[in-house]
Amino acid sequence: MFAAATGWLEKSSAEIDALNVFPVPDGDTGTNMLLTMRSTIEEAYRAPDRSASAVAHAMAHGALMGARGNSGVILSQILRGLAQSLTEKESLTATDLAGALQESAVMAYKGMSNPVEGTMLTVIKDIATAVQAEVAGDDGDVVAVMETAVNAAGESVANTPNLLDVLRQAGVVDAGGQGLHTIFDGALRYLKGEMEQMRFRKPQIIVTDMHATKLPQMIAADEIPYGYCTEFLLKGEKLDTDKMRKKLEKKGESLIVVGDDATARVHIHTLEPGDVISYASSLGTLHQVSIRNMDEQHHDYLEIQKDRGPAVDTAIVAVVAGEGLADVFTSLGVTAIVPGGQTMNPSTKDLLQAVEGAASDKVIILPNNKNIVATANQVQSLTEKKIEVVPTTTIPQGVAALLAFDYEANLESNIQIMTRAMATVKTIEICRAVRSAKLGDLKIKKKQPIGFLDGDMVVVGESGLEVLNKMLSKLGLSKVEVITIYYGADTKSAEAEQVASDIRSRYPQLQIEVVKGGQPHYNYIISIE
Amino acid sequence: MTVKIVTDSLSDITDDLAQELGITVVPLYVRFGEEVYRDRVEITTDEFYHKLVHGATFPTTTQPPPGDFIDVYKKLARETDEILVIAVSGKLSGTYQSALQAKNMMEGKCRIEVIDTLSVAMGFGLIVIEAAKAAKAGANLDELADLVRKTMPRSHLVIYFDTLKYLAKGGRIGKAQGLMGAMLSIKPILTVKDGEMAPLTRVRSPAAGMDYLYNFVPGFSKIEALAVEHATTPDKADELVERLSLLLPKARIYRSIVSPVLGTHAGPDAVALTVLEAE
Numbered sequence: 001m002f003a004a005a006t007g008w009l010e011k012s013s014a015e016i017d018a019l020n021v022f023p024v025p026d027g028d029t030g031t032n033m034l035l036t037m038r039s040t041i042e043e044a045y046r047a048p049d050r051s052a053s054a055v056a057h058a059m060a061h062g063a064l065m066g067a068r069g070n071s072g073v074i075l076s077q078i079l080r081g082l083a084q085s086l087t088e089k090e091s092l093t094a095t096d097l098a099g100a101l102q103e104s105a106v107m108a109y110k111g112m113s114n115p116v117e118g119t120m121l122t123v124i125k126d127i128a129t130a131v132q133a134e135v136a137g138d139d140g141d142v143v144a145v146m147e148t149a150v151n152a153a154g155e156s157v158a159n160t161p162n163l164l165d166v167l168r169q170a171g172v173v174d175a176g177g178q179g180l181h182t183i184f185d186g187a188l189r190y191l192k193g194e195m196e197q198m199r200f201r202k203p204q205i206i207v208t209d210m211h212a213t214k215l216p217q218m219i220a221a222d223e224i225p226y227g228y229c230t231e232f233l234l235k236g237e238k239l240d241t242d243k244m245r246k247k248l249e250k251k252g253e254s255l256i257v258v259g260d261d262a263t264a265r266v267h268i269h270t271l272e273p274g275d276v277i278s279y280a281s282s283l284g285t286l287h288q289v290s291i292r293n294m295d296e297q298h299h300d301y302l303e304i305q306k307d308r309g310p311a312v313d314t315a316i317v318a319v320v321a322g323e324g325l326a327d328v329f330t331s332l333g334v335t336a337i338v339p340g341g342q343t344m345n346p347s348t349k350d351l352l353q354a355v356e357g358a359a360s361d362k363v364i365i366l367p368n369n370k371n372i373v374a375t376a377n378q379v380q381s382l383t384e385k386k387i388e389v390v391p392t393t394t395i396p397q398g399v400a401a402l403l404a405f406d407y408e409a410n411l412e413s414n415i416q417i418m419t420r421a422m423a424t425v426k427t428i429e430i431c432r433a434v435r436s437a438k439l440g441d442l443k444i445k446k447k448q449p450i451g452f453l454d455g456d457m458v459v460v461g462e463s464g465l466e467v468l469n470k471m472l473s474k475l476g477l478s479k480v481e482v483i484t485i486y487y488g489a490d491t492k493s494a495e496a497e498q499v500a501s502d503i504r505s506r507y508p509q510l511q512i513e514v515v516k517g518g519q520p521h522y523n524y525i526i527s528i529e
Numbered sequence: 530m531t532v533k534i535v536t537d538s539l540s541d542i543t544d545d546l547a548q549e550l551g552i553t554v555v556p557l558y559v560r561f562g563e564e565v566y567r568d569r570v571e572i573t574t575d576e577f578y579h580k581l582v583h584g585a586t587f588p589t590t591t592q593p594p595p596g597d598f599i600d601v602y603k604k605l606a607r608e609t610d611e612i613l614v615i616a617v618s619g620k621l622s623g624t625y626q627s628a629l630q631a632k633n634m635m636e637g638k639c640r641i642e643v644i645d646t647l648s649v650a651m652g653f654g655l656i657v658i659e660a661a662k663a664a665k666a667g668a669n670l671d672e673l674a675d676l677v678r679k680t681m682p683r684s685h686l687v688i689y690f691d692t693l694k695y696l697a698k699g700g701r702i703g704k705a706q707g708l709m710g711a712m713l714s715i716k717p718i719l720t721v722k723d724g725e726m727a728p729l730t731r732v733r734s735p736a737a738g739m740d741y742l743y744n745f746v747p748g749f750s751k752i753e754a755l756a757v758e759h760a761t762t763p764d765k766a767d768e769l770v771e772r773l774s775l776l777l778p779k780a781r782i783y784r785s786i787v788s789p790v791l792g793t794h795a796g797p798d799a800v801a802l803t804v805l806e807a808e
Contacts, residue, residue, distance in 0.1 A: 032591060035565075064634075067594035068558070070623045073630055076595070110633075267671065324712075331712045332731075403715065407728045417730075481734040484713065511734065513714060529733055 029175035032068040039066020056083040071176035081107030098131040118164025120176035126156035146188040153181040227271040236284020315358035318366040322519030368398040394427035396527030428526040484527040486517030532611040538568040539617040540654040541785045550661035557790040562586040577789035592623040598631030606639040611670040614643040618724035647724035651756035651803040652686030683806040689738040691798035742802040751807035756783040761797040
């Protein structure tokens with residue numbers, strides 16, 4: 001019967017994996033349950049005889065040793081409860097089964113230090129309740145009990161998203177609960193003699209009609225409360241430490257009871273220190289009582305960390321021209337983009353609007369152009385918000401500063417970190433001369449490609465590639481690792497790729513990236529870091 | 530009687546160190562399809578990374594079942610009456626749960642305490658080492674548990690990732706989600722915060738990543754110990770160790786390897802650095 005259930009589970013383990021979002025969304029619940037059941041079945045065949053008791057105990061042992069993942073562990077607790085309840089039983093009546101399932105539910109809850117509803121635990125509990133009601137009416141047969149169990153499991157699974165936020169947000173039912181339903185369903189079908197049909201069908205996956213409100217990533221279990229660290233010395237007569245330990249076990253975590261019949265030391269992490277103290281004071285006199293609030297300690301620790309400066313509340317506004325470059329900045333976490341750059345400087349008002357619109361009272365501005373730095377600095381005096389400007393004068397400097405942003409640092413440290421990072425990058429910009437001119441030794445014809453290094457014009461050439469190569473050869477590239485080429489709106493991607501492959505062949509040790517920046521004016525903006 | 534220290538394989542405690550300090554390491558499991566291996570016991574790190582990069586199936590990982598812990602507890606209970614289990618963050622693995630379940634199923638006099646360190650790799654491996662030394666020196670279970678809890682906030686872990694691909698596939702990306710989907714190739718640097726992976730910053734190249742790790746160290750005024758770990762790039766990690774030992778000639782620097790189970794999520798080329806601040 002359980003072998004059939006395992007086979008049934010195997011058919012849907014992948015679908016169950018896909019439902020897995022809690023407690024760790026690692027998508028392996030179905031597989032874990034399947035492997036646990038396999039180990040369970042293997043052990044069942046090794047049972048010394050075919051009595052219900054022997055088989056159930058063998059299965060419980062197999063599950064315990066083979067338990068994989070949280071779901072497997074809970075499954076093993078369920079089987080342990082089943083086995084305990086069936087001890088000494090030769091065969092199984094409907095009442096036995098109902099009683100055993102009740103024990104399973106109790107054991108499953110007992111096993112978890114922090115039971116969460118809307119999971120397998122709820123499903124086994126609902127099953128146990130339903131079958132109790134079924135046998136209470138009259139002593140039905142085992143098949144009827146299983147049928148009740150499967151129906152109850154189905155309803156319970158469908159209800160899990162109502163109980164657990166993580167599931168509701170992801171728009172799925174609980175994977176472990178689904179696995180449990182499948183196991184019971186498989187067992188029922190076996191009991192009904194449906195082995196033939198099972199070969200050609202797949203188990204039903206219960207769907208929720210709720211839709212995902214959030215991506216199923218990065219949702220972790222709610223924090224487990226820490227409670228109070230409670231410690232005291234108990235003096236009395238004929239103290240029974242074993243009995244005390246049993247009594248206190250359910251009161252909390254990390255329980256320690258040591259001593260003899262006259263003196264006992266007790267340590268427990270509990271949510272209800274009062275209960276613990278009043279129980280203990282009924283046994284003797286209390287000494288050296290200490291109750292510390294661990295949530296507070298934990299909270300204090302978090303506060304200390306906060307002082308060290310989480311920067312999640314810092315917004316970054318960047319001045320960028322070109323769709324591709326805007327995408328680059330956005331993908332790296334910029335809050336707002338103000339369009340602008342060379343020949344199209346934004347106004348103070350434009351910047352102020354972006355700053356005011358940012359959902360944070362601390363804002364960093366990346367001007368990315370030397371003509372915009374001053375404008376950005378003006379914003380400081382026009383708003384209540386705390387504004388800092390990292391004086392980036394080129395797009396690559398802006399990217400470098402943005403990348404270096406430290407999520408754990410406070411605003412002041414971030415300004416330092418970003419300003420330092422900005423200096424680690426060199427920028428080459430190549431455009432075509434708008435008119436003929438003579439600058440120092442350089443004679444420039446109209447429309448001739450000219451190259452700037454960190455804002456200073458240094459090279460004139462016949463083609464963009466020639467200008468670039470002249471500039472690269474002037475730079476010492478021994479310490480350079482990454483070259484990123486952002487090509488402009490008027491430049492063809494084939495040409496940019498040609499430039500890139502030319503550099504690649506000449507400097508094979510470098511990592512070269514080509515990105516469509518889509519910027520006006522500059523054919524190429526090149527970051528060298 | 531000496532308290533016995535138990536940890537899991539995510540602590541990246543090397544076999545030599547485990548033996549020297551009497552630490553019992555319970556392995557997690559790494560699974561490629563239906564082939565299951567005990568972390569570092571049945572699969573070497575080299576075999577593992579070869580399979581990770583070249584194999585067709587993406588591996589998954591699971592905590593040890595409570596039965597594995599029960600076996601260890603029973604064995605140790607013959608030599609001691611106090612056991613301290615120091616486990617990887619419960620938000621990254623169910624190992625802590627398994628150890629706790631096993632504890633609740635134990636009968637007999639042996640006292641067992643299980644602590645969730647909210648960290649991973651040498652981020653809690655260094656805590657395990659501190660505890661094992663104190664246990665050897667004769668500290669009792671309560672003192673050790675207290676030591677571990679007090680050491681936890683002093684351990685600072687930074688991991689350089691070559692890619693976030695593996696972390697995302699394994700469902701443990703946590704708050705580093707925001708680093709995905711950048712249009713440039715970036716190398717994220719993460720830490721653990723409240724037991725989950727969280728972003729620190731990003732760099733563009735491996736060398737810049739190693740510089741970041743190097744510069745992370747002088748941020749602490751008093752240093753107890755350091756740990757450097759690699760996945761597939763021992764040279765990079767060795768070079769970092771060399772630079773750090775010039776910076777801090779007296780500091781003890783532990784050298785280890787990112788275990789396959791963690792490697793499943795960190796991917797090849799990851800390098801991890803842990804700073805254990807002095808009190």
